[in-house]
Amino acid sequence: MTAPQPLWTSAEMMAATGGRIGADVTVTGVSIDTRTLAPGDLFVALEGENRDGHTFVADALARGAAAAIVVRVPDGVAPDAPLLIVEDTLEGLRALGRAARARIDGTVIGVTGSVGKTSTKEALAAAFGAQGATHAAQASYNNHWGVPLTLARMPRETRFAVIEMGMNHAGEIAPLSRLARPHVAIITTVAPVHLENFADVSGIADAKAEIIDGLEPGGTLLLNADNAWTPRIRDRAQAAGVRHVLTFGEAADADIRAERIALKPETSCIAATVCGTPVTYKLGAPGRHLALNSLAVLGAVHAAGGDLARAALALAGVRPASGRGERIEIGLPGGAALLIDESYNANPTSVGAALDLLAQAPVGDRGRRIAILGDMLELGPEAEALHAGLAEAVARAGIDRVHCAGPLMRALHDALPARVRGVWAQSSADLADRAAADLRPGDAVMVKGSLGSRMARVVEALRARDVRGRRAG
Structure with missing residues (x-):
């Protein structure tokens, strides 16, 4: 296995950030999250309203971080640890980015x-x-x-x-x-x-x-x-x-x-x-x-x-990424259904595109095209009208059934004709099992909503019905 290539040396990091470090180190990556940190990474202790990365520095070093960018020596960390001390960690990260771009x-x-x-x-x-x-x-x-x-x-x-x-x-x-x-x-x-x-x-x-x-x-x-x-x-x-x-x-x-x-x-x-x-x-x-x-x-x-x-x-x-059109085959007793995972985010334009995508999806004998939609957030005072307006895109795409989650999606639910109207629930958690229970062999189902609507819960419930767990090609 080829060893990771050096990304930053101590001298380069100090020159870029104006900080100081009392150790001669070389880092091979940069991380802000100990859960995904790799040995040799530089850990950046970002500070925010609800999070202070300094509380994770000791863990980062224990997991193999080569160094950490900090504004102070954190509790539980030795003063001689490989710490690049700067005035502001986010500014330090920006300085590294600026230097990387320049070189x-x-x-x-x-x-x-x-x-x-x-x-x-x-x-x-x-x-x-x-x-x-x-x-x-x-x-x-x-x-x-x-x-x-x-x-x-x-x-x-x-x-x-x-x-x-x-x-x-x-x-x-x-x-x-x-x-x-x-x-x-x-x-x-x-x-x-x-x-x-x-x-x-x-x-x-x-x-x-x-x-x-x-x-x-x-x-x-x-x-x-x-x-x-x-x-x-x-x-x-x-x-x-x-x-x-x-x-x-x-x-x-x-x-x-x-x-x-x-x-x-x-x-x-x-x-x-x-x-x-x-x-x-x-x-x-x-x-x-x-x-x-x-x-x-x-x-x-x-x-x-x-x-x-x-x-x-x-x-x-090129393949669709997880939450952005990834296709997953759901094995069911008596056949299979197709899940299109669009759960990462949503707005009126992208929901319309996703409905058109669902319209192209193949269905089996007696299979249905089902859309499961969660609230589109950050749309301001026109939010309810924009949700209700999706009924036109549903009709244009020829969708057979629409399940809705969230208070804003109630407007779409009410605007749909009875033959298309599925289940409405207050939240994705309330809808997940009910929508999953409606899945039949031959169906093509698409899940979409803003990230804050947490439609990934519905995706998980649908995938939990898979008796084989095999992804579509």
Whole structure:
């Protein structure tokens, strides 16, 4: 087994952070969580309203951490332990991220958007992974600590880095972009998400456009040609001096245009034109929304001077992540059902896309297409109307039954026709067993809701019915 490569030395960490450490150490990774810490990691004792990482330093060192970033010597830790003492641990993490970004001689791709950030990040990682050494964020590490953590973990030999950036409020993406300094920036789309923190969707468009603030001089911005807010963002980009703006989508004037999309139950086949170059490829994950975002991926490869053919081939290996469209076969007495796990998050746009995905899913003889939906959170005063409005998407997709969880989803439950209306419950915990009991062989069931709705409980209840536990291919 190859030994992990050195990531940071004591001298490099002190130079980056301005801190001091009384030991000569080399770290091979960076961690903020002792549960996932690997031997050789640098543990960062982040401080928050409900958590002080200093209480976990002793455990981190016992688990094999090579050093820890702290603001003080924690209780139970020897004064001569390998501690990098700084004024603020989050600022120390940002400083490491800034230094990691400065030392690579590679291309950074930043991605944000109301829908599809993480799946696009995964597709970018696959496409650029076919070009050379690629580093990408784990999971949805896209916030004020996730972006610097991703950068701090970046190996010095990185040729391509993919950095996801998210937000709940205005002013959050700009500092992340200035830290990452992308050469290519993607805004997947603008949609009514986190509306309780904005006066209207124009504020969301402006917040997503903050990714422009960190775009490197001469960099490229990729925008969704099919989104109504793209002209507004383009104007901001031009005012900021961005000269290279490319669009992607199905619009006739898109620079990266889908000429044809063939949607299959588990894949999509796409014929596209990338700035005049025809490319035909297969995406290993189903759904029109993912197919359209894959255009942005190829646009980023083009902007970075990469090999489009290699990138297109790599996209065939993309698979839906856990909670974001992962497909799981549920073995039942007398047959099997298909579970589509979309439980990680939800907003009106992504729920509509997930319902369309369910509409494409195969069902067995007498099988039904069932949606199990939890509350979409942070939608502000229009929340009930937005939930009720999903009835149109349910009808368009031809869904057979809809179970609902949460007080906001009561609005959808009431808006549905009786033949489609399933069970409504106050919470996912109240719904889980009742929805699982409704599952029959041949069914295709999709679970979706905001993370705070905890729809993963329903997924667990459905999986508990599996007599075989075998994942779908």
